[in-house]
Amino acid sequence: MTVPPPTPAANALRDDARTLFNALPWPKAEDEAWRRMDLSFLEPERFVPGATADLTPGAFMEGEATSERAGEALWLGTKIHARLSPEAEAQGVVFGSLAEALSRCPEKVLPFLGKIVPPETGKFAAWNTAQWESGLFFYVPKGVSVALPFLGGHGAGAVQGRAIFPRTLVVLEEGAQATYIEDYTALPAAGENLSSAVVEIALAANARLHYIHLQRWPAGWRHFLKQNARLDRDAALHTLVVATGGDFGRADFGSDLNAPGASARLYGLVFGDGEQRFTHHTHQNHRAPSTTSDLLFKAALRDNARSVYTGLVKIAPEAQKSNAYQASKNILLSKGARANAIPMLEILADDVKCGHGAAVGSLDDDQRFFLMSRGLSREEAERAIVEGFFEDVLQRIPVPGMPDRLRAILDAKLESRG
Amino acid sequence: MGNYHTIATVDQVPSGTLKVFRVKGKRLAVSHVDGSFYAIDDVCTHDDGPLGEGALKGDEVECPRHGARFSVRTGAALTMPAVAPVKAYRVRVDGTHIQVELP
Amino acid sequence: MSSKTDLQELGKDYQYGFHDSTENYTFQSGRGLTRDIVERISEMKKEPVWMREFRLASLDIFNKKPMPTWGDTKALGDIQFDNIHYYMKPTDKQGRTWDEVPEGIKKTFDRLGIPEAERKFLAGVTAQYESEVVYHSIRQDLEKLGVLFLGMDDGLKQHPDIVKKYFGTIIPPADNKFAALNSAVWSGGSFIYVPKGVNVPIPLQAYFRINSENMGQFERTLIIADEGSFVHYIEGCTAPTYSSDSLHSAVVELIALPGAKIRYTTIQNWSKNVYNLVTKRAVAHANATVEWIDGNLGSKLTMKYPAVYLVGEHARGEILSVAFSGKDQHQDAGAKIVHAASHTTSVVTSKSISKDGGRASYRGLIKVHKGAEGCKSNVRCDALILDDASRSDTYPTMEVDEENTSVDHEASVSKIGEEQLFYLQSRGLSEAEATLMIVNGFFEPFVKELPMEYAVELNRLIELEMEGSVG
Numbered sequence: 001m002t003v004p005p006p007t008p009a010a011n012a013l014r015d016d017a018r019t020l021f022n023a024l025p026w027p028k029a030e031d032e033a034w035r036r037m038d039l040s041f042l043e044p045e046r047f048v049p050g051a052t053a054d055l056t057p058g059a060f061m062e063g064e065a066t067s068e069r070a071g072e073a074l075w076l077g078t079k080i081h082a083r084l085s086p087e088a089e090a091q092g093v094v095f096g097s098l099a100e101a102l103s104r105c106p107e108k109v110l111p112f113l114g115k116i117v118p119p120e121t122g123k124f125a126a127w128n129t130a131q132w133e134s135g136l137f138f139y140v141p142k143g144v145s146v147a148l149p150f151l152g153g154h155g156a157g158a159v160q161g162r163a164i165f166p167r168t169l170v171v172l173e174e175g176a177q178a179t180y181i182e183d184y185t186a187l188p189a190a191g192e193n194l195s196s197a198v199v200e201i202a203l204a205a206n207a208r209l210h211y212i213h214l215q216r217w218p219a220g221w222r223h224f225l226k227q228n229a230r231l232d233r234d235a236a237l238h239t240l241v242v243a244t245g246g247d248f249g250r251a252d253f254g255s256d257l258n259a260p261g262a263s264a265r266l267y268g269l270v271f272g273d274g275e276q277r278f279t280h281h282t283h284q285n286h287r288a289p290s291t292t293s294d295l296l297f298k299a300a301l302r303d304n305a306r307s308v309y310t311g312l313v314k315i316a317p318e319a320q321k322s323n324a325y326q327a328s329k330n331i332l333l334s335k336g337a338r339a340n341a342i343p344m345l346e347i348l349a350d351d352v353k354c355g356h357g358a359a360v361g362s363l364d365d366d367q368r369f370f371l372m373s374r375g376l377s378r379e380e381a382e383r384a385i386v387e388g389f390f391e392d393v394l395q396r397i398p399v400p401g402m403p404d405r406l407r408a409i410l411d412a413k414l415e416s417r418g
Numbered sequence: 419m420g421n422y423h424t425i426a427t428v429d430q431v432p433s434g435t436l437k438v439f440r441v442k443g444k445r446l447a448v449s450h451v452d453g454s455f456y457a458i459d460d461v462c463t464h465d466d467g468p469l470g471e472g473a474l475k476g477d478e479v480e481c482p483r484h485g486a487r488f489s490v491r492t493g494a495a496l497t498m499p500a501v502a503p504v505k506a507y508r509v510r511v512d513g514t515h516i517q518v519e520l521p
Numbered sequence: 522m523s524s525k526t527d528l529q530e531l532g533k534d535y536q537y538g539f540h541d542s543t544e545n546y547t548f549q550s551g552r553g554l555t556r557d558i559v560e561r562i563s564e565m566k567k568e569p570v571w572m573r574e575f576r577l578a579s580l581d582i583f584n585k586k587p588m589p590t591w592g593d594t595k596a597l598g599d600i601q602f603d604n605i606h607y608y609m610k611p612t613d614k615q616g617r618t619w620d621e622v623p624e625g626i627k628k629t630f631d632r633l634g635i636p637e638a639e640r641k642f643l644a645g646v647t648a649q650y651e652s653e654v655v656y657h658s659i660r661q662d663l664e665k666l667g668v669l670f671l672g673m674d675d676g677l678k679q680h681p682d683i684v685k686k687y688f689g690t691i692i693p694p695a696d697n698k699f700a701a702l703n704s705a706v707w708s709g710g711s712f713i714y715v716p717k718g719v720n721v722p723i724p725l726q727a728y729f730r731i732n733s734e735n736m737g738q739f740e741r742t743l744i745i746a747d748e749g750s751f752v753h754y755i756e757g758c759t760a761p762t763y764s765s766d767s768l769h770s771a772v773v774e775l776i777a778l779p780g781a782k783i784r785y786t787t788i789q790n791w792s793k794n795v796y797n798l799v800t801k802r803a804v805a806h807a808n809a810t811v812e813w814i815d816g817n818l819g820s821k822l823t824m825k826y827p828a829v830y831l832v833g834e835h836a837r838g839e840i841l842s843v844a845f846s847g848k849d850q851h852q853d854a855g856a857k858i859v860h861a862a863s864h865t866t867s868v869v870t871s872k873s874i875s876k877d878g879g880r881a882s883y884r885g886l887i888k889v890h891k892g893a894e895g896c897k898s899n900v901r902c903d904a905l906i907l908d909d910a911s912r913s914d915t916y917p918t919m920e921v922d923e924e925n926t927s928v929d930h931e932a933s934v935s936k937i938g939e940e941q942l943f944y945l946q947s948r949g950l951s952e953a954e955a956t957l958m959i960v961n962g963f964f965e966p967f968v969k970e971l972p973m974e975y976a977v978e979l980n981r982l983i984e985l986e987m988e989g990s991v992g
């Protein structure tokens with residue numbers, strides 16, 4: 001089956017983005033948003049666009065049987081491996097290549113593509129919008145509810161000196177419900193690579209989405225992500241972000257709560273070791289009355305790893321009766337670890353409840369002593385405490401099997417040394 | 419004990435100047451004062467920004483943003499608002515190569 | 522003028538006071554800032570050469586430094602540097618007649634019980650205010666203890682060695698554009714030195730020596746508490762204070778040597794034409810404590826982040842900041858603590874209220890340097906927004922480079938709780954009375970740290986503000 005060529009509108013989006021990309025400068029350390037990330041080594045333009053090798057489908061979320069999923073769409077590097085269950089297909093779900101969807105059903109894609117994370121957002125967003133090849137489109141029609149999760153993947157084989165541009169668009173129509181897990185990973189290779197990704201999520205009235213985002217790039221990868229979700233009346237978004245991979249990365253996540261009753265929950269788990277550097281920026285934009293948001297970002301850092309968390313909760317004057325909470329909790333496990341937490345509030349409505357908290361500390365000595373006195377070695381005790389630290393977030397994931405899968409990923413990293 | 423790595427050549431750092439070079443993933447500010455070479459991290463411990471654009475005054479570098487001064491020899495913080503020293507590296511000259519000792 | 526002679530009588534230290542030395546000069550500072558003006562200021566004050574050079578070097582820095590790119594950049598952009606008198610004799614300053622003073626201000630004076638003589642001064646009607654004779658006897662007691670408490674100008678003249686040792690060492694001129702400005706044109710402010718082991722039993726108040734130069738645009742204050750000593754200094758006042766100068770840029774440097782304790786209380790209620798941009802910083806050595814008690818009620822824009830650098834083990838910093846932001850106001854305040862030594866502790870409490878379209882922002886920094894082990898910091902910010910026209914922001918930063926640490930921050934923003942209001946109303950209070958009670962309770966941690974007369978004034982002022990009857 002041949003794929004029709006992209007429509008003029010799709011081409012225009014790319015061209016405009018290219019113009020913007022050329023006009024914008026690379027972020028500098030002086031820019032407030034990039035102040036704590038040393039970008040002087042990046043030299044982004046030395047990376048050649050496009051993956052040249054693939055990984056196997058099994059590399060994503062390995063060990064999970066396909067009967068437990070409603071579909072997969074996995075970019076292996078140069079090609080996509082896609083499968084959709086007959087039931088989901090019959091219900092009108094679209095899940096697969098974004099380029100293909102742009103050609104076959106542009107009316108489903110174009111109202112949203114480049115609108116939720118516009119290329120004007122910044123250099124990296126413009127770069128992705130101009131360059132993306134490996135795109136995923138996930139669409140659930142009105143009133144359709146799919147219980148089994150969908151798995152999307154963005155990856156590459158063992159490549160060197162490449163830049164890839166993963167792009168995802170998720171559209172849920174009124175009353176639709178789904179669970180979508182995305183995994184970003186590649187095969188280990190010597191040398192450096194770059195990923196500049198964009199994820200856009202549009203939830204119509206009463207739509208509900210569980211979105212789990214796993215970032216598991218191997219060593220040598222630099223990772224940049226811009227994600228935004230637009231929520232309509234009474235829409236609900238639960239997001240979990242797990243970041244464990246790459247040498248360094250900056251990921252921006254958030255939601256625009258544009259209509260009354262919209263609600264967003266954002267959970268983050270970051271685990272850094274070695275010389276990893278993570279920067280996460282979140283936004284909770286309350287633009288309508290009676291909207292709620294809740295954010296809990298937890299980071300554990302070992303060796304010389306560093307985490308920077310910045311986040312902005314903005315409540316507009318018309319967003320009365322909204323509730324927002326934002327928390328950043330960080331534990332430092334080694335002498336060289338560092339954490340910065342900068343949670344911010346800008347509140348312009350009065351009839352609201354808004355709060356935030358941040359904490360940075362070391363492993364609780366009392367807890368460790370207690371566990372060691374019960375026969376655990378020092379390492380086992382520390383591991384148990386870190387597992388406990390992440391547990392309250394893991395327990396909030398209502399997707400069967402996911403908490404265990406994530407525990408396994410975190411444990412593997414906890415056990416590996418160096 | 420670490421190894422010495424070449425970071426610059428002697429003629430790249432004339433007497434009385436301070437310049438920033440990269441070596442093994444680090445940015446170091448290399449200075450040439452009274453016939454000797456010195457190297458410190460290119461990071462002001464006050465605000466984590468670069469020191470390298472600062473003025474070299476004798477054997478002190480002044481951070482351009484808030485005026486904190488550090489000794490280029492030892493990395494010691496000499497004035498407010500800096501209160502923590504910046505890391506200093508052992509330097510040797512091998513022929514025309516300025517080398518720093520890195521772990 | 523008779524008031525000048527009275528001041529001369531007050532104590533030998535005043536014979537070199539600013540007033541008589543300027544009688545014969547013909548210099549009249551025009552608008553705008555030039556090298557010439559800076560040199561004349563230094564000349565008129567008969568300063569040592571090093572201070573003149575310090576001022577000139579600072580002027581160069583001021584001219585080179587860019588404006589801040591953060592904060593209320595819109596309001597900052599309105600400052601017309603060329604349109605300011607950087608130096609004026611207090612008696613030459615443009616005053617106003619009593620009739621021109623807004624009714625609301627007069628009413629506030631009534632309610633606060635401000636004495637007649639003070640009213641005219643505070644309202645900008647007269648340029649001088651005669652100090653009470655009580656100041657004279659306090660000064661004699663202080664002299665017996667070896668405590669120095671002088672205007673900064675006099676401090677420089679009479680104790681140049683101490684001043685030179687510390688002046689500009691806590692806040693170098695290059696620290697920020699407004700510190701550079703102050704370093705070039707500073708005038709007035711307080712100089713305090715407390716010898717080892719001395720406990721100053723009563724709070725020292727700038728109000729004792731009040732005159733226009735002490736409520737000046739570019740005050741410079743330097744307080745040194747030697748080992749094991751204690752001093753409490755209070756500046757400002759709750760009563761609305763008129764200033765014809767639109768730019769106030771003060772610098773306050775505190776040094777608490779090992780074991781010493783300094784408490785610095787400020788209440789500012791500047792008129793709404795004032796940009797109040799202040800750099801205040803303390804260094805606390807081993808086992809020393811510095812407490813900033815900071816109340817911001819007035820001004821069009823205040824940007825002020827009292828800071829404590831904890832550089833010796835077991836040092837402690839405590840900052841209590843309160844802001845009330847009404848119509849056309851922006852209180853941009855906060856706290857900075859830098860833990861640069863082990864086992865240091867800090868507590869920051871910030872409370873703000875914004876109403877009638879006012880904006881209150883908290884900006885804070887807690888930094889723990891690598892190697893500063895076993896430090897503990899707690900920050901608590903609570904903000905009330907009283908109506909939908911107002912705004913509240915919280916911008917805290919935590920930078921932790923040391924694993925063995927505990928840093929905690931919590932903030933909340935809300936309106937007055939309905940359950941609380943309902944409860945009080947059900948006990949017979951009107952909504953206005955209930956609201957006032959809650960607001961008083963909200964500010965109570967701050968008010969209880971003030972000396973009695975300030976506390977009483979502040980409570981009355983809050984009542985007035987809540988009634989909406991302040992001009």
